[in-house]
Amino acid sequence: xxxxxxxxxxxxxxxxxxxxxxxxxxxxxxxxxxxxxxxxxxxxxxxxxxxxxxxxxxxxxxxxxxxxxxxxxxxxxxxxxxxxxxxxxxxxxxxxxxxxxxxxxxxxxxxxxxxxxxxxxxxxxxxxxxxxxxxxxxxxxxxxxxxxxxxxxxxxxxxxxxxxxxxxxxxxxxxxxxxxxxxxxxxxxxxxxxxxxxxxxxxxxxxxxxxxxxxxxxxxxxxxxxxxxxxxxxxxxxxxxxxxxxxxxxxxxxxxxxxxxxxxxxxxxxxxxxxxxxxxxxxxxxxxxxxxxxxxxxxxxxxxxxxxxxxxxxxxxxxxxxxxxxxxxxxxxxxxxxxxxxxxxxxxxxxxxxxxxxxxxxxxxxxxxxxxxxxxxxxxxxxxxxxxxxxxxxxxxxxxxxxxxxxxxxxxxxxxxxxxxxxxxxxxxxxxxxxxxx
Numbered sequence: 317x318x319x320x321x322x323x324x325x326x327x328x329x330x331x332x333x334x335x336x337x338x339x340x341x342x343x344x345x346x347x348x349x350x351x352x353x354x355x356x357x358x359x360x361x362x363x364x365x366x367x368x369x370x371x372x373x374x375x376x377x378x379x380x381x382x383x384x385x386x387x388x389x390x391x392x393x394x395x396x397x398x399x400x401x402x403x404x405x406x407x408x409x410x411x412x413x414x415x416x417x418x419x420x421x422x423x424x425x426x427x428x429x430x431x432x433x434x435x436x437x438x439x440x441x442x443x444x445x446x447x448x449x450x451x452x453x454x455x456x457x458x459x460x461x462x463x464x465x466x467x468x469x470x471x472x473x474x475x476x477x478x479x480x481x482x483x484x485x486x487x488x489x490x491x492x493x494x495x496x497x498x499x500x501x502x503x504x505x506x507x508x509x510x511x512x513x514x515x516x517x518x519x520x521x522x523x524x525x526x527x528x529x530x531x532x533x534x535x536x537x538x539x540x541x542x543x544x545x546x547x548x549x550x551x552x553x554x555x556x557x558x559x560x561x562x563x564x565x566x567x568x569x570x571x572x573x574x575x576x577x578x579x580x581x582x583x584x585x586x587x588x589x590x591x592x593x594x595x596x597x598x599x600x601x602x603x604x605x606x607x608x609x610x611x612x613x614x615x616x617x618x619x620x621x622x623x624x625x626x627x628x629x630x631x632x633x634x635x636x637x638x639x640x641x642x643x644x645x646x647x648x649x650x651x652x653x654x655x656x657x658x659x660x661x662x663x664x665x666x667x668x669x670x671x672x673x674x675x676x677x678x679x680x681x682x683x684x685x686x687x688x689x690x691x692x693x694x695x696x697x698x699x700x701x702x703x704x705x706x707x708x709x710x711x712x713x714x715x716x717x718x719x720x721x722x723x724x725x726x727x728x729x730x731x732x733x734x735x736x737x738x739x740x741x742x743x744x745x746x747x748x749x750x751x752x753x754x
Contacts, residue, residue, distance in 0.1 A: 341366055344667060345426050345433055347416050347604075348441035349376050349399045352636035352656035352663075354722075356439050359664025361406045363671070368433060369399065370426070372415040376402055377464060378721055380653060381730070383504060385467035387474065387511035388519075388746045392464045394729045397722050416442065419607040421629065437631050437667050440618075441660065442602035444637040444651070446595060447615065454575040458593040461504055470594060472748045474512060477592045478520065479748070481527050488589075494532045495590040497580055499572055500597030501538030502545070503688045506555060508594060509536040510691035513562040518692070520746070534564045535588055537580065539571040539597070544688055544696065546650065551696040554705040558690040572597075599651070604638045613640045622678030624663060633666070635659035641679070649681045653720060658682060687713045 342365045346353045349371040360367050378395040385392055403409045414428040419438070426433045446460030459469055474496065481493035496516075498509045516532035523529070536543070536559060542552040543559070543566060556566050567582070574581040579590040598615075605612035610626040611619045617640035618626055624633045624641065636656035641649040649655050662679045669676045685699035687709070695709035704712065714734065721727045 342436040342671065343368070343434055344437045344439065345370065345435035346439045346441065347371075347426065348443055348636070348638075349373075349411075350379075350441055350443050350636060350656060351653045352660040353439065353441035354399075354402065355657045355660025356441070356633075356635070356663045357403060357406070357409055357660075359661050360408070360667065363408065363664075363668055365408060365437075365667070365671070367406075367409045368412060368435075369403065369409060370412045370414050370416060370428065370433070371399060372413065373463075374399055374413050375464075376722060378653075378717075378726075379462070380717055380720070382461055382464075382467050383507045383511060385464065386461055386470040386508065387515055388471055389511065390730060390733060392468065394726055394733070395721070396464060397726060402722060416607075421608065421632070424631070435631075437670075438633070439660075439663055440602075440604045440608075440632065440634045440638055441636045441656070442604055442638050444599040444601050444615070444617075447598035447600035448595070449598060451575070454595070457577055458499060458575050458580075458595040460595040461508070462599075468749055473592050473594075474515070475746060475748050478516075478524065478527070478529060478532075480591065482524050483526075490527065491533075492579070492589045493591050494527065494529075495579070495588065495592075496532065496534045497537060497588055497590045497593045498535070499537045499575075499580070499593065499595050501536060501540065501543035501566075501568075502596060505536060505538070505596035506543055506559065506688055506690060508596060509534055509564045510559055510562055510689070510694075513559075513564050514691045517563055534562075535590075536564050536566050537570050537572060537582070537588075538566070538568050541568055543568075546686060547688070547696060547698050548703060551698055551703055551705060555688065555690055555696050558694040558696075558705075562691050562694075599637065601638050604634060608632070608634075615640075623666065624659060624679050633663040635663055641681070643681045643683075644678075650686070652686070654684055655681055687716060689713045 344365050344367045346356055346369045349369055357367055357369050375396040376399050381395045384390040400411050416428055418427040424435050448454045459466055477493045481490045484490040496512050498505050513534045517530040520529050544552045544555050559566055571583040572580050573583045579588045580593055581587050601616035605618045608626055618634040620626055620634050620639045624635055626632055626634055637651045643649055666676055687697050689695040693707045693710050695713040697704040697709040697712050718727050
């Protein structure tokens, strides 16, 4: 006997949930509109399902270029696009600007600040936030880089430091204003440090009268033995040399013990006086593991199986920076945009197959390589058997990042700005905004 939705009584235990699901249009809820969430939504564009995308912001952000906003190279609008605009042609998608606050797995409900949203399939792609390793009070002094607000705040701090140095009468204060400390030697830290050094020594060198901006001290502090530890050792070493050629001081095996408005103190007792400390040392996943009541790793990422499901939850998928995923060889899948996008595409295919009563194989990560740029005409690239550094790697980095940007207009605008910056050593977004204006 066919059971219709109207005939079904949710109070009757005799009705099989799967039978009820088969009679109505399925609901897919996606938390987060980053690379993974958008890829999943787009993968369901032709599916006979209702998709709800929930994000606390109304825009999709291309995070790999966020450091260029923070260092005045690009404007925020060039690396972000309205989620509604991206999905406007997809009739089966509803976009909600909400903040997820919890998940009721038994009732299959997502709780936001304003409503309860039912789901048949749930995709969690809520990303990650800064991690200060138990020193959350450092966040006010040393902002991290995850959002447009973070980027404009960092940009204001960097540019304000030069302005304060120009106005300072005391030489000690001037030296502190012209010292920039970046904590963390991963891709974000390396790119930030290189961009700040290039800004100080090439871009604004003629803008001031009382100071020499090229004398600015840029210090990259890394607790480990190398910068870019995910890269092969030779590329890590080349990246360090490129940074030092730009004038960046690279301090390895240097853990931060204290961080305040005067600068940082390292574990070995060294003090670096600085008015601008930036954090790029670690990330912590969202609260997804707590919402689901499932195991997580040290960074808060949900342990998932090869199908991207948490244990015992085949109707829930966790992807991107929120998930601790291993590849077919047991290695950790990196928290990068291509990986998140692949997970979103896999999840969409898995849901489509499930709707047809089928199954697909486990998630397989296709590693297209790792890239990091270190200022003008310098980068490192690892493609397995092919490894590049210098100008060739920099060209590949530029092409790859333009390719992954969402929207032709954004690609064109970024390309033009990069071309002008390459020819003229200029950066057009040198604005001090937000709370620094008040």
